[in-house]
Amino acid sequence: MEAREILEKYVRAGAILSAVRKEAVNKVAVGESLLGTAQFIENLIREKGGEPAFPVNISRNAEAAHVTPAAGDSAVFGKDMVKLDIGVHIDGYIADTAVTVDLSGMPELVEASEAALRAAIGIVRAGVNTRDIGAVIEQVITGHGFKPVSNLTGHGLERYIQHAPPTIPNKRMEHGVVLQKGDIVAIEPFATDGTGKVYDAGSAEIYHLVAEKPVRNPAARAALDEIRKYRTLPFAKRWLTAGHLDFALVQLVRSGIIEPYPILKEAGGGMVSQAKHTLLVLDNGAKVITE
Secondary structure, three states: OOHHHHHHHHHHHHHHHHHHHHHHHHHOOOOOEHHHHHHHHHHHHHHOOOEEOOOOEEEEOOEEEOOOOOOOOOOEOOOOEEEEEEEEEEOOEEEEEEEEEEOOOOHHHHHHHHHHHHHHHHHOOOOOEHHHHHHHHHHHHHHOOOEEOOOOOEEEEEOOEEEEEEEEOOOOOOOOOEOOOOOEEEEOOEEEOOOOOEEEOOOOOEEEEOOOOOOOOHHHHHHHHHHHHHOOOOEEHHHOOOOOHHHHHHHHHHOOOEEEOOOEEEOOOOOEEEOEEEEEEEOOEEEEOOO
């Protein structure tokens, strides 16, 4: 496939995602269902001609990432700081965005991550080093009186790979990678009033395929048959219909065929905000394809 055709697919995914995000934020309100919101967003992506690049993440308060509602989840939004992390792909070419909807009354924390994203986008061009992007993000967030979440990062995007090189830090680093013209990257500052780090909180509703191996158990084999259609992209447990699903997923994890994405929470229990856009790196700047 020619580079022009590939770029067109990234841009189309970004345009769909931009339109979806505008509608998605209006679904977040006190008393609204988390599961209903996730399903609305995922279905809207399909209606507009894309496919979800990963399950819609709905992280609240100290939750930073990898949270999606389970099947039958009855939780509703309260006075929460809500992060919507949404991805769209066209033929495996991914656009990725995130927005914080504040129901908690902390607009200054939301502004910290949004301002950091704007500042980072402002210095992106071919030849910029990712360590300089991290330094700008950290400077802006600390200037707002908060801390960047240092062990979460932005990343590159490749076909059917949501987290590809390069890593784009959210703090000043000693070393980095020089961005090249044509790179597709997602920059995503996280700001917190906590310690500035996240930890693995355990339970997972999101997985991805990491290896193909023989599977003897019928339940695990049936689940794997469904999982293959997502290739290497993340999928939600609630997307699968195979029987004995809990047992099947445990078997596939133990066999090293799939891996879970555990929920990540702020280590000090602090509130977390997030902002993210996908960019095409150009000679003298960047094109934001998810704006």
